[in-house]
Amino acid sequence: MKREILCHCHLVTPGVEIADAAVGIENGVIVEVEAGTPSWALGGRDLEGRLVMPGFIDVHCHGRNNVDFSDGSAEAVRIIAENKLAEGVTTLLPTTLTLPEADLAAALGAVAAYDGKTGCRIPGVHLEGPFINPKCVGAQNPAFVRLPDIAEVDRLNKIFPVKKVTFAVETEGGNALVGELLKRGIVPSCTHSAATAAEFLTAYGRGLRNLSHFCNQMTPLHHRDIGLVGSGLLYGDVNVEFICDKLHISPEMIKLVFKVKGAGRVMLITDAMRAAGMPEGEYTLGGLPVHVGADGAARLTSNGALAGSTLQLNFALKNIVEITGLALGEAVKSSSLTAAASLGWTKLGRIEPGCFADLVVLDPDYSVRMTIVDGEIRYTRG
Numbered sequence: 001m002k003r004e005i006l007c008h009c010h011l012v013t014p015g016v017e018i019a020d021a022a023v024g025i026e027n028g029v030i031v032e033v034e035a036g037t038p039s040w041a042l043g044g045r046d047l048e049g050r051l052v053m054p055g056f057i058d059v060h061c062h063g064r065n066n067v068d069f070s071d072g073s074a075e076a077v078r079i080i081a082e083n084k085l086a087e088g089v090t091t092l093l094p095t096t097l098t099l100p101e102a103d104l105a106a107a108l109g110a111v112a113a114y115d116g117k118t119g120c121r122i123p124g125v126h127l128e129g130p131f132i133n134p135k136c137v138g139a140q141n142p143a144f145v146r147l148p149d150i151a152e153v154d155r156l157n158k159i160f161p162v163k164k165v166t167f168a169v170e171t172e173g174g175n176a177l178v179g180e181l182l183k184r185g186i187v188p189s190c191t192h193s194a195a196t197a198a199e200f201l202t203a204y205g206r207g208l209r210n211l212s213h214f215c216n217q218m219t220p221l222h223h224r225d226i227g228l229v230g231s232g233l234l235y236g237d238v239n240v241e242f243i244c245d246k247l248h249i250s251p252e253m254i255k256l257v258f259k260v261k262g263a264g265r266v267m268l269i270t271d272a273m274r275a276a277g278m279p280e281g282e283y284t285l286g287g288l289p290v291h292v293g294a295d296g297a298a299r300l301t302s303n304g305a306l307a308g309s310t311l312q313l314n315f316a317l318k319n320i321v322e323i324t325g326l327a328l329g330e331a332v333k334s335s336s337l338t339a340a341a342s343l344g345w346t347k348l349g350r351i352e353p354g355c356f357a358d359l360v361v362l363d364p365d366y367s368v369r370m371t372i373v374d375g376e377i378r379y380t381r382g
Contacts (some may be wrong), residue, residue, distance in 0.1 A: 123163065190211055196282070197225050
């Protein structure tokens with residue numbers, strides 16, 4: 001039996017904050033959580049009052065350390081999965097781009113080859129595109145945009161589980177795709193879209209409850225048509241992904257969304273591309289040239305459009321706490337629980353007996369000291 005005991009933790013889990021707590025882990029599962037230092041925790045690993053939170057879940061990430069999931073390389077998958085641990089991510093949905101099906105198949109094949117023993121937990125992938133609105137491509141490659149095709153999703157799903165698909169609901173076949181994905185247990189999500197509020201409502205009626213990288217590449221709020229942004233704010237059961245790097249979203253908008261939606265409907269994502277964890281310079285995204293400046297902003301060299309981010313998820317959490325003033329027990333919902341709930345993962349996102357032992361240990365500045373996946377310490381710093 002593999003056992004790990006953490007003591008003198010500043011434990012933060014959704015709705016709960018304990019200044020001094022102990023956590024007992026057996027065979028990858030949390031079995032005990034108690035305030036103070038109970039007898040069973042004596043001699044455990046002393047965390048000296050550091051923050052302990054549920055491991056972060058990033059459901060929208062393209063790359064890191066100068067590699068991208070869409071490279072179609074098993075080595076690239078390993079590099080990303082291991083280095084995401086340094087930002088506290090324990091569960092990851094590798095996210096693809098708008099590319100030919102053969103390239104997407106190669107990308108999923110590379111993920112399937114990853115054994116999951118050294119990095120993040122990878123239960124499936126997120127297809128961002130290729131079924132997007134050609135007028136809202138952002139940093140996606142317009143040459144490969146196509147109409148929704150559930151048969152293509154099925155073919156990819158046979159290679160490695162597809163857990164989420166981001167597409168434009170207003171395109172021909174978009175509404176039908178919502179229902180077909182839900183039948184297969186795949187989460188439909190909308191972005192790279194010019195949908196009106198009425199078009200959103202039709203998709204909502206078919207079961208759409210997720211909006212990807214909220215506010216970016218979607219119809220903005222307007223007083224005569226509230227678009228996707230207004231609809232995401234209006235409908236309380238819609239989950240929204242949020243890139244909280246203060247570049248994609250202003251601090252004021254971050255405050256507004258958390259005030260209206262609450263952390264339980266916001267999921268922090270990085271939307272990170274290959275330049276994450278790398279110095280400023282020249283990179284690519286989906287074959288398109290990207291420049292990363294000293295401020296960390298990744299922009300297409302052709303038109304200056306934001307091209308993913310270089311954000312790390314621990315600093316996304318730090319940003320929202322500083323901007324919104326939310327208590328940690330509330331803010332932590334957005335770094336793990338909302339994403340887990342949206343995908344039906346009931347044993348992730350909480351530090352409670354019976355949950356998977358996926359944990360992150362943070363210093364006061366939110367830098368990651370330790371990351372635990374399935375009860376195993378897979379990353380330590382210092």
